[in-house]
Amino acid sequence: MPAREQCGVVGVSLQSTGAAPYLFRGLRALQHRGQESAGIATSSHGTLYHRKGMGLVHEIFGQEILDTLRGPVGIGHVRYSTTGSSDLENAQPIVVKIRDQDGAIAHNGDLVNFEWIRRRLQAQGVELLGDADTEMMAQLIAFEYGRTRELDAAIRRAAAELVGGYAVVLLAGGRVYAFRDPLGIRPLVLGTVDGGAAVASESVALELMGGKATRDIAPGEVVVLDKGQVVKTSSIASPGARAHCMFEWVYFSRPDSIAEGRSVYEARYRLGERLAKESPAEADLVVPVPDSARPQALGFASVSGIPYAEGLIKNRFVERTFILPDQRRREFEVRVKLHPVPGLLRGKRVVLLDDSIVRGTTLREIVQMVRSAGASRVDVRVGCPPIRAPCYFGVDMKARRELVAHGREEAEVAQVIGADSVHYVSVAGLVEAIGLPAQDLCLGCLTGKYPVDVPEERHRFQKSLGEF
Ligand code: SF4
Numbered sequence: 001m002p003a004r005e006q007c008g009v010v011g012v013s014l015q016s017t018g019a020a021p022y023l024f025r026g027l028r029a030l031q032h033r034g035q036e037s038a039g040i041a042t043s044s045h046g047t048l049y050h051r052k053g054m055g056l057v058h059e060i061f062g063q064e065i066l067d068t069l070r071g072p073v074g075i076g077h078v079r080y081s082t083t084g085s086s087d088l089e090n091a092q093p094i095v096v097k098i099r100d101q102d103g104a105i106a107h108n109g110d111l112v113n114f115e116w117i118r119r120r121l122q123a124q125g126v127e128l129l130g131d132a133d134t135e136m137m138a139q140l141i142a143f144e145y146g147r148t149r150e151l152d153a154a155i156r157r158a159a160a161e162l163v164g165g166y167a168v169v170l171l172a173g174g175r176v177y178a179f180r181d182p183l184g185i186r187p188l189v190l191g192t193v194d195g196g197a198a199v200a201s202e203s204v205a206l207e208l209m210g211g212k213a214t215r216d217i218a219p220g221e222v223v224v225l226d227k228g229q230v231v232k233t234s235s236i237a238s239p240g241a242r243a244h245c246m247f248e249w250v251y252f253s254r255p256d257s258i259a260e261g262r263s264v265y266e267a268r269y270r271l272g273e274r275l276a277k278e279s280p281a282e283a284d285l286v287v288p289v290p291d292s293a294r295p296q297a298l299g300f301a302s303v304s305g306i307p308y309a310e311g312l313i314k315n316r317f318v319e320r321t322f323i324l325p326d327q328r329r330r331e332f333e334v335r336v337k338l339h340p341v342p343g344l345l346r347g348k349r350v351v352l353l354d355d356s357i358v359r360g361t362t363l364r365e366i367v368q369m370v371r372s373a374g375a376s377r378v379d380v381r382v383g384c385p386p387i388r389a390p391c392y393f394g395v396d397m398k399a400r401r402e403l404v405a406h407g408r409e410e411a412e413v414a415q416v417i418g419a420d421s422v423h424y425v426s427v428a429g430l431v432e433a434i435g436l437p438a439q440d441l442c443l444g445c446l447t448g449k450y451p452v453d454v455p456e457e458r459h460r461f462q463k464s465l466g467e468f
Pocket of ligand 1: 165244246248390391
Protein backbone atom coordinates (compact mmCIF):
# COMPACT_ATOMS: atom_id res chain seq x y z
CA MET A 1 0.00 0.00 0.00
CA PRO A 2 1.59 3.28 -1.02
CA ALA A 3 1.81 6.06 1.51
CA ARG A 4 -1.23 8.30 1.35
CA GLU A 5 -0.89 11.89 2.20
CA GLN A 6 -2.20 15.38 1.98
CA CYS A 7 0.90 17.52 1.78
CA GLY A 8 2.29 20.86 0.66
CA VAL A 9 5.04 21.53 -1.87
CA VAL A 10 7.11 24.56 -2.78
CA GLY A 11 9.86 25.26 -5.33
CA VAL A 12 11.98 28.31 -6.04
CA SER A 13 14.56 29.40 -8.62
CA LEU A 14 16.55 32.61 -8.06
CA GLN A 15 19.04 34.55 -10.15
CA SER A 16 21.50 34.63 -7.25
CA THR A 17 22.02 32.32 -4.30
CA GLY A 18 19.87 31.84 -1.24
CA ALA A 19 16.82 29.72 -2.07
CA ALA A 20 16.62 28.07 1.37
CA PRO A 21 15.16 31.04 3.33
CA TYR A 22 12.42 31.40 0.70
CA LEU A 23 11.61 27.70 0.89
CA PHE A 24 11.54 27.90 4.68
CA ARG A 25 9.02 30.75 4.61
CA GLY A 26 6.91 29.00 1.97
CA LEU A 27 6.80 25.79 3.98
CA ARG A 28 5.83 27.64 7.14
CA ALA A 29 2.89 29.12 5.24
CA LEU A 30 1.90 25.59 4.20
CA GLN A 31 2.31 24.06 7.65
CA HIS A 32 -1.45 23.43 7.90
CA ARG A 33 -1.13 20.90 5.03
CA GLY A 34 1.16 18.58 6.99
CA GLN A 35 2.79 18.60 10.37
CA GLU A 36 4.56 15.28 10.63
CA SER A 37 7.70 15.98 8.70
CA ALA A 38 9.28 18.57 6.45
CA GLY A 39 12.21 18.73 4.09
CA ILE A 40 14.20 21.04 1.84
CA ALA A 41 16.59 20.21 -1.01
CA THR A 42 18.70 22.82 -2.77
CA SER A 43 21.32 22.72 -5.48
CA SER A 44 24.47 24.71 -6.20
CA HIS A 45 26.89 24.05 -9.07
CA GLY A 46 25.72 20.47 -9.43
CA THR A 47 25.89 19.64 -5.73
CA LEU A 48 22.69 18.70 -3.91
CA TYR A 49 22.10 19.80 -0.33
CA HIS A 50 19.19 18.38 1.56
CA ARG A 51 17.75 18.03 5.02
CA LYS A 52 14.53 16.62 6.33
CA GLY A 53 13.19 15.88 9.78
CA MET A 54 10.17 14.99 11.86
CA GLY A 55 8.07 17.79 13.31
CA LEU A 56 7.18 21.34 12.37
CA VAL A 57 9.14 23.38 9.86
CA HIS A 58 10.58 25.82 12.39
CA GLU A 59 11.57 22.96 14.70
CA ILE A 60 13.61 21.28 11.96
CA PHE A 61 15.15 24.27 10.22
CA GLY A 62 17.14 26.60 12.45
CA GLN A 63 19.39 29.23 10.89
CA GLU A 64 22.45 26.97 11.13
CA ILE A 65 20.77 24.27 9.09
CA LEU A 66 19.39 26.73 6.56
CA ASP A 67 22.93 28.07 6.08
CA THR A 68 24.07 24.60 5.00
CA LEU A 69 21.40 24.41 2.27
CA ARG A 70 23.24 26.28 -0.45
CA GLY A 71 22.32 27.43 -3.89
CA PRO A 72 19.83 29.51 -5.81
CA VAL A 73 17.35 26.75 -6.52
CA GLY A 74 15.43 24.25 -4.43
CA ILE A 75 12.25 22.49 -3.44
CA GLY A 76 10.50 21.81 -0.14
CA HIS A 77 7.75 19.66 1.31
CA VAL A 78 5.56 19.31 4.38
CA ARG A 79 4.03 15.91 4.93
CA TYR A 80 1.09 14.37 6.64
CA SER A 81 1.22 10.58 6.65
CA THR A 82 -2.02 8.67 6.98
CA THR A 83 -0.60 5.17 7.00
CA GLY A 84 1.07 5.10 10.37
CA SER A 85 4.46 4.93 8.67
CA SER A 86 5.28 8.38 9.90
CA ASP A 87 9.02 7.96 9.87
CA LEU A 88 11.86 9.96 8.52
CA GLU A 89 12.45 7.53 5.68
CA ASN A 90 9.11 8.56 4.18
CA ALA A 91 9.71 12.29 4.62
CA GLN A 92 10.25 14.27 1.43
CA PRO A 93 11.92 15.49 -0.74
CA ILE A 94 13.56 12.20 -1.62
CA VAL A 95 16.90 12.15 -3.40
CA VAL A 96 16.92 10.56 -6.85
CA LYS A 97 19.37 10.04 -9.69
CA ILE A 98 18.22 11.86 -12.81
CA ARG A 99 20.42 13.11 -15.65
CA ASP A 100 23.24 11.11 -14.03
CA GLN A 101 23.16 13.61 -11.20
CA ASP A 102 21.58 13.75 -7.79
CA GLY A 103 18.18 15.40 -7.90
CA ALA A 104 15.23 15.56 -5.53
CA ILE A 105 11.49 15.14 -5.83
CA ALA A 106 8.47 15.89 -3.63
CA HIS A 107 4.78 15.57 -4.24
CA ASN A 108 1.27 16.02 -2.90
CA GLY A 109 -1.42 13.52 -3.83
CA ASP A 110 -2.03 9.87 -4.55
CA LEU A 111 -1.91 7.62 -7.58
CA VAL A 112 -4.67 5.16 -8.38
CA ASN A 113 -2.56 2.95 -10.66
CA PHE A 114 0.49 2.67 -8.41
CA GLU A 115 0.62 -1.13 -8.59
CA TRP A 116 0.26 -1.21 -12.36
CA ILE A 117 3.16 1.20 -12.85
CA ARG A 118 5.27 -0.55 -10.27
CA ARG A 119 4.88 -3.86 -12.12
CA ARG A 120 5.60 -2.20 -15.44
CA LEU A 121 8.81 -0.65 -14.12
CA GLN A 122 9.91 -3.88 -12.49
CA ALA A 123 9.28 -5.69 -15.76
CA GLN A 124 11.70 -3.22 -17.37
CA GLY A 125 14.33 -4.09 -14.77
CA VAL A 126 13.93 -0.94 -12.68
CA GLU A 127 14.65 -1.55 -9.01
CA LEU A 128 12.24 0.10 -6.55
CA LEU A 129 13.54 0.38 -3.01
CA GLY A 130 10.40 1.49 -1.18
CA ASP A 131 6.65 1.53 -1.75
CA ALA A 132 6.07 5.27 -1.95
CA ASP A 133 4.39 7.00 -4.89
CA THR A 134 7.17 9.57 -4.89
CA GLU A 135 9.99 7.15 -5.52
CA MET A 136 8.01 5.40 -8.20
CA MET A 137 7.28 8.68 -9.98
CA ALA A 138 10.98 9.54 -9.87
CA GLN A 139 11.94 6.14 -11.26
CA LEU A 140 9.36 6.41 -14.01
CA ILE A 141 10.68 9.85 -14.99
CA ALA A 142 14.28 8.58 -14.86
CA PHE A 143 13.28 5.62 -17.02
CA GLU A 144 11.60 7.89 -19.60
CA TYR A 145 14.58 10.24 -19.48
CA GLY A 146 16.74 7.31 -20.52
CA ARG A 147 14.61 7.15 -23.68
CA THR A 148 14.11 10.85 -24.47
CA ARG A 149 17.24 12.52 -22.99
CA GLU A 150 15.04 15.55 -22.39
CA LEU A 151 13.66 15.96 -18.93
CA ASP A 152 10.44 17.84 -19.57
CA ALA A 153 9.59 15.37 -22.36
CA ALA A 154 10.31 12.53 -19.92
CA ILE A 155 7.98 14.14 -17.38
CA ARG A 156 5.22 14.44 -19.97
CA ARG A 157 5.61 10.79 -20.94
CA ALA A 158 5.61 9.72 -17.31
CA ALA A 159 2.66 11.94 -16.41
CA ALA A 160 0.64 10.43 -19.26
CA GLU A 161 0.87 7.11 -17.40
CA LEU A 162 0.11 8.33 -13.89
CA VAL A 163 -3.56 8.14 -12.96
CA GLY A 164 -4.62 10.06 -9.88
CA GLY A 165 -4.21 13.45 -8.26
CA TYR A 166 -0.73 14.89 -7.89
CA ALA A 167 1.27 18.09 -7.76
CA VAL A 168 5.00 17.51 -8.07
CA VAL A 169 8.19 19.55 -7.73
CA LEU A 170 11.37 18.05 -9.10
CA LEU A 171 14.86 19.51 -8.69
CA ALA A 172 17.29 18.34 -11.37
CA GLY A 173 20.19 19.86 -13.29
CA GLY A 174 19.84 23.18 -11.43
CA ARG A 175 16.23 23.57 -12.54
CA VAL A 176 12.86 23.17 -10.87
CA TYR A 177 10.25 21.20 -12.82
CA ALA A 178 6.72 21.65 -11.47
CA PHE A 179 3.79 19.69 -12.81
CA ARG A 180 0.24 18.82 -12.00
CA ASP A 181 -2.10 15.94 -12.82
CA PRO A 182 -4.05 16.26 -16.09
CA LEU A 183 -7.29 17.18 -14.30
CA GLY A 184 -5.75 19.56 -11.78
CA ILE A 185 -7.11 17.59 -8.85
CA ARG A 186 -4.33 18.75 -6.53
CA PRO A 187 -3.42 22.45 -6.51
CA LEU A 188 -0.22 24.12 -7.71
CA VAL A 189 0.34 27.85 -8.19
CA LEU A 190 3.04 29.74 -10.09
CA GLY A 191 4.38 33.13 -9.06
CA THR A 192 7.27 35.52 -8.67
CA VAL A 193 9.50 36.26 -5.71
CA ASP A 194 12.18 38.91 -5.39
CA GLY A 195 14.81 37.93 -7.96
CA GLY A 196 13.13 34.81 -9.12
CA ALA A 197 10.22 32.53 -9.81
CA ALA A 198 8.45 30.11 -7.49
CA VAL A 199 5.70 27.51 -7.25
CA ALA A 200 3.67 26.38 -4.26
CA SER A 201 0.59 24.41 -3.31
CA GLU A 202 -1.18 27.62 -2.31
CA SER A 203 -0.97 31.27 -3.27
CA VAL A 204 -0.49 32.29 0.36
CA ALA A 205 2.92 30.57 0.40
CA LEU A 206 4.14 32.75 -2.47
CA GLU A 207 2.96 35.82 -0.62
CA LEU A 208 4.75 34.77 2.55
CA MET A 209 7.87 34.27 0.45
CA GLY A 210 7.62 37.99 -0.29
CA GLY A 211 6.25 37.46 -3.78
CA LYS A 212 2.90 36.96 -5.41
CA ALA A 213 0.96 34.34 -7.32
CA THR A 214 0.65 35.04 -11.02
CA ARG A 215 -1.54 32.09 -12.01
CA ASP A 216 -2.48 28.50 -11.28
CA ILE A 217 -0.38 25.93 -13.07
CA ALA A 218 -2.86 24.47 -15.56
CA PRO A 219 -3.99 20.85 -15.28
CA GLY A 220 -1.36 18.67 -16.94
CA GLU A 221 1.06 21.56 -17.38
CA VAL A 222 4.81 21.11 -16.89
CA VAL A 223 6.57 24.35 -15.89
CA VAL A 224 10.36 24.67 -15.92
CA LEU A 225 12.11 27.28 -13.74
CA ASP A 226 15.75 28.14 -14.43
CA LYS A 227 17.91 31.02 -13.17
CA GLY A 228 14.95 32.82 -11.71
CA GLN A 229 12.76 32.60 -14.80
CA VAL A 230 10.00 30.44 -16.22
CA VAL A 231 11.89 29.10 -19.22
CA LYS A 232 9.41 26.61 -20.61
CA THR A 233 5.89 25.33 -20.21
CA SER A 234 4.21 22.40 -21.93
CA SER A 235 1.14 20.29 -21.35
CA ILE A 236 -0.21 16.78 -21.58
CA ALA A 237 -3.81 17.61 -20.70
CA SER A 238 -6.82 17.69 -22.99
CA PRO A 239 -7.99 21.30 -23.11
CA GLY A 240 -10.86 22.00 -20.78
CA ALA A 241 -10.75 18.79 -18.73
CA ARG A 242 -10.66 19.69 -15.04
CA ALA A 243 -11.58 18.16 -11.68
CA HIS A 244 -10.28 20.41 -8.90
CA CYS A 245 -10.70 18.95 -5.40
CA MET A 246 -13.67 20.72 -3.79
CA PHE A 247 -12.12 20.03 -0.37
CA GLU A 248 -9.48 22.71 -0.95
CA TRP A 249 -12.21 25.37 -0.62
CA VAL A 250 -14.08 23.52 2.10
CA TYR A 251 -11.20 22.81 4.47
CA PHE A 252 -7.66 22.29 3.27
CA SER A 253 -6.49 25.57 1.83
CA ARG A 254 -5.94 28.54 4.05
CA PRO A 255 -8.79 31.06 3.83
CA ASP A 256 -6.31 33.70 2.64
CA SER A 257 -5.46 31.61 -0.44
CA ILE A 258 -6.88 32.01 -3.92
CA ALA A 259 -7.38 28.72 -5.77
CA GLU A 260 -8.30 28.61 -9.46
CA GLY A 261 -9.09 32.32 -9.24
CA ARG A 262 -11.63 31.76 -6.44
CA SER A 263 -11.10 33.16 -2.95
CA VAL A 264 -11.20 30.40 -0.36
CA TYR A 265 -12.51 32.82 2.28
CA GLU A 266 -15.35 34.04 0.08
CA ALA A 267 -16.33 30.49 -0.88
CA ARG A 268 -16.57 29.59 2.81
CA TYR A 269 -18.60 32.71 3.61
CA ARG A 270 -21.01 31.90 0.76
CA LEU A 271 -21.33 28.33 2.08
CA GLY A 272 -22.59 29.79 5.36
CA GLU A 273 -25.02 32.10 3.55
CA ARG A 274 -26.31 29.20 1.51
CA LEU A 275 -26.74 27.00 4.60
CA ALA A 276 -28.82 29.70 6.30
CA LYS A 277 -31.15 29.71 3.27
CA GLU A 278 -31.28 25.94 2.79
CA SER A 279 -31.48 24.91 6.46
CA PRO A 280 -32.53 27.79 8.73
CA ALA A 281 -32.60 27.34 12.50
CA GLU A 282 -34.39 28.97 15.43
CA ALA A 283 -31.47 29.96 17.59
CA ASP A 284 -29.92 32.62 19.84
CA LEU A 285 -26.29 32.34 18.71
CA VAL A 286 -24.28 31.23 15.67
CA VAL A 287 -21.02 29.68 16.91
CA PRO A 288 -18.21 28.47 14.64
CA VAL A 289 -15.99 25.49 15.25
CA PRO A 290 -12.75 27.51 15.21
CA ASP A 291 -10.82 28.36 13.19
CA SER A 292 -11.83 26.75 9.95
CA ALA A 293 -15.60 27.41 10.16
CA ARG A 294 -15.45 31.11 11.03
CA PRO A 295 -16.25 32.41 7.54
CA GLN A 296 -19.15 29.92 7.23
CA ALA A 297 -20.56 31.06 10.59
CA LEU A 298 -20.26 34.72 9.59
CA GLY A 299 -22.12 34.00 6.35
CA PHE A 300 -24.83 32.09 8.23
CA ALA A 301 -25.22 34.92 10.77
CA SER A 302 -25.47 37.58 8.08
CA VAL A 303 -28.37 35.85 6.29
CA SER A 304 -30.19 34.55 9.38
CA GLY A 305 -29.81 37.68 11.50
CA ILE A 306 -28.81 35.47 14.44
CA PRO A 307 -25.89 37.01 16.40
CA TYR A 308 -22.43 35.55 15.77
CA ALA A 309 -20.42 34.59 18.85
CA GLU A 310 -16.99 33.07 19.36
CA GLY A 311 -18.33 30.64 21.93
CA LEU A 312 -15.41 28.22 21.62
CA ILE A 313 -11.83 29.36 22.02
CA LYS A 314 -9.01 27.53 20.35
CA ASN A 315 -5.64 26.91 21.92
CA ARG A 316 -3.47 28.09 19.06
CA PHE A 317 -0.56 25.90 20.03
CA VAL A 318 -2.23 22.58 19.28
CA GLU A 319 -2.16 21.12 15.78
CA ARG A 320 -5.25 20.71 13.59
CA THR A 321 -7.17 17.61 14.62
CA PHE A 322 -7.99 16.13 11.21
CA ILE A 323 -4.35 15.96 10.25
CA LEU A 324 -3.23 14.18 13.37
CA PRO A 325 -2.96 10.55 12.39
CA ASP A 326 -3.78 8.61 15.52
CA GLN A 327 -7.44 8.29 16.54
CA ARG A 328 -6.98 8.27 20.34
CA ARG A 329 -4.66 11.24 20.14
CA ARG A 330 -7.31 12.99 18.06
CA GLU A 331 -10.06 12.53 20.65
CA PHE A 332 -7.86 13.57 23.55
CA GLU A 333 -6.61 16.66 21.80
CA VAL A 334 -10.09 18.02 21.03
CA ARG A 335 -10.38 18.65 24.77
CA VAL A 336 -6.96 20.29 24.90
CA LYS A 337 -7.65 22.34 21.81
CA LEU A 338 -11.06 23.89 22.44
CA HIS A 339 -12.68 25.46 25.45
CA PRO A 340 -16.06 27.22 25.78
CA VAL A 341 -16.28 30.84 26.96
CA PRO A 342 -17.78 30.57 30.47
CA GLY A 343 -21.36 31.78 30.68
CA LEU A 344 -21.72 32.71 27.01
CA LEU A 345 -23.54 29.56 25.92
CA ARG A 346 -25.60 28.98 29.09
CA GLY A 347 -29.32 28.63 28.32
CA LYS A 348 -28.75 29.51 24.66
CA ARG A 349 -30.00 27.75 21.53
CA VAL A 350 -26.78 27.38 19.54
CA VAL A 351 -26.29 26.87 15.80
CA LEU A 352 -22.88 25.23 15.59
CA LEU A 353 -21.16 25.69 12.22
CA ASP A 354 -18.54 23.20 11.05
CA ASP A 355 -16.66 23.12 7.75
CA SER A 356 -17.21 19.38 7.15
CA ILE A 357 -17.77 16.09 8.94
CA VAL A 358 -15.52 13.18 8.09
CA ARG A 359 -15.54 10.65 10.92
CA GLY A 360 -17.70 12.67 13.31
CA THR A 361 -15.57 11.85 16.35
CA THR A 362 -14.26 15.38 16.79
CA LEU A 363 -17.66 16.99 16.34
CA ARG A 364 -19.27 14.62 18.83
CA GLU A 365 -16.80 15.85 21.46
CA ILE A 366 -17.47 19.47 20.55
CA VAL A 367 -21.27 19.11 20.70
CA GLN A 368 -20.88 17.52 24.12
CA MET A 369 -18.65 20.42 25.17
CA VAL A 370 -21.26 23.00 24.04
CA ARG A 371 -23.98 21.16 25.96
CA SER A 372 -21.79 20.96 29.06
CA ALA A 373 -21.35 24.72 28.80
CA GLY A 374 -25.13 25.04 29.30
CA ALA A 375 -26.53 25.33 25.75
CA SER A 376 -30.23 24.40 25.72
CA ARG A 377 -30.11 23.22 22.11
CA VAL A 378 -27.34 22.46 19.58
CA ASP A 379 -28.21 22.51 15.88
CA VAL A 380 -25.28 21.64 13.65
CA ARG A 381 -24.90 23.10 10.15
CA VAL A 382 -22.14 21.82 7.88
CA GLY A 383 -20.46 23.71 5.04
CA CYS A 384 -19.79 20.56 3.01
CA PRO A 385 -22.27 17.95 1.74
CA PRO A 386 -22.13 14.49 3.37
CA ILE A 387 -18.83 12.72 2.70
CA ARG A 388 -19.97 9.21 1.84
CA ALA A 389 -17.18 7.74 -0.27
CA PRO A 390 -13.39 7.43 -0.01
CA CYS A 391 -10.83 9.74 -1.55
CA TYR A 392 -8.25 8.09 -3.79
CA PHE A 393 -6.35 11.25 -4.65
CA GLY A 394 -4.45 12.16 -1.53
CA VAL A 395 -6.94 13.06 1.19
CA ASP A 396 -7.15 10.87 4.26
CA MET A 397 -10.66 9.47 3.81
CA LYS A 398 -9.92 5.89 2.99
CA ALA A 399 -12.75 3.59 4.00
CA ARG A 400 -16.50 4.04 3.77
CA ARG A 401 -17.02 2.48 7.18
CA GLU A 402 -14.99 5.30 8.78
CA LEU A 403 -17.25 8.00 7.34
CA VAL A 404 -20.10 8.94 9.62
CA ALA A 405 -22.38 9.92 6.72
CA HIS A 406 -21.90 6.62 4.90
CA GLY A 407 -25.23 4.81 5.05
CA ARG A 408 -26.75 7.40 7.40
CA GLU A 409 -29.30 10.15 6.84
CA GLU A 410 -28.96 13.52 8.56
CA ALA A 411 -31.16 12.53 11.53
CA GLU A 412 -29.00 9.46 12.16
CA VAL A 413 -25.80 11.51 11.98
CA ALA A 414 -27.37 13.93 14.50
CA GLN A 415 -27.97 10.99 16.81
CA VAL A 416 -24.39 9.75 16.47
CA ILE A 417 -22.86 13.12 17.27
CA GLY A 418 -25.45 14.00 19.92
CA ALA A 419 -26.88 17.11 18.20
CA ASP A 420 -30.55 18.19 18.05
CA SER A 421 -30.27 18.41 14.26
CA VAL A 422 -27.64 18.17 11.53
CA HIS A 423 -28.02 19.70 8.09
CA TYR A 424 -25.41 19.76 5.37
CA VAL A 425 -25.15 22.22 2.52
CA SER A 426 -26.36 20.70 -0.76
CA VAL A 427 -23.97 19.71 -3.56
CA ALA A 428 -25.55 22.44 -5.74
CA GLY A 429 -24.98 24.92 -2.91
CA LEU A 430 -21.34 23.90 -2.59
CA VAL A 431 -20.73 24.23 -6.32
CA GLU A 432 -22.39 27.66 -6.39
CA ALA A 433 -20.37 28.84 -3.38
CA ILE A 434 -17.05 27.81 -4.96
CA GLY A 435 -18.07 29.53 -8.18
CA LEU A 436 -16.73 26.98 -10.69
CA PRO A 437 -18.86 24.76 -12.94
CA ALA A 438 -19.67 21.37 -11.37
CA GLN A 439 -17.91 19.53 -14.21
CA ASP A 440 -14.67 21.35 -13.29
CA LEU A 441 -14.71 19.99 -9.73
CA CYS A 442 -13.90 16.63 -8.21
CA LEU A 443 -16.90 15.69 -6.06
CA GLY A 444 -15.93 12.01 -5.82
CA CYS A 445 -16.16 11.64 -2.04
CA LEU A 446 -19.63 13.23 -2.09
CA THR A 447 -21.16 11.51 -5.11
CA GLY A 448 -19.14 8.28 -5.36
CA LYS A 449 -18.42 9.17 -9.01
CA TYR A 450 -14.76 9.81 -9.64
CA PRO A 451 -13.09 11.84 -12.38
CA VAL A 452 -10.66 9.02 -13.27
CA ASP A 453 -11.04 5.25 -13.39
CA VAL A 454 -10.81 3.83 -9.88
CA PRO A 455 -11.12 0.05 -9.66
CA GLU A 456 -14.54 -0.94 -8.31
CA GLU A 457 -15.81 2.65 -8.27
CA ARG A 458 -18.08 4.54 -10.66
CA HIS A 459 -16.52 6.83 -13.21
CA ARG A 460 -17.91 10.32 -13.66
CA PHE A 461 -19.66 10.22 -17.00
CA GLN A 462 -18.07 13.30 -18.53
CA LYS A 463 -14.57 11.93 -18.88
CA SER A 464 -12.96 8.68 -19.83
CA LEU A 465 -9.40 7.58 -19.36
CA GLY A 466 -8.75 8.03 -23.06
CA GLU A 467 -9.32 11.77 -22.76
CA PHE A 468 -6.29 12.37 -20.53
S1 SF4 B 1 -12.54 12.59 -3.71
FE1 SF4 B 1 -13.09 14.36 -2.41
S2 SF4 B 1 -11.28 14.85 -1.19
FE2 SF4 B 1 -10.62 13.45 -2.84
S3 SF4 B 1 -9.90 14.82 -4.47
FE3 SF4 B 1 -12.06 14.39 -4.90
S4 SF4 B 1 -13.18 16.05 -3.87
FE4 SF4 B 1 -11.10 16.04 -3.04
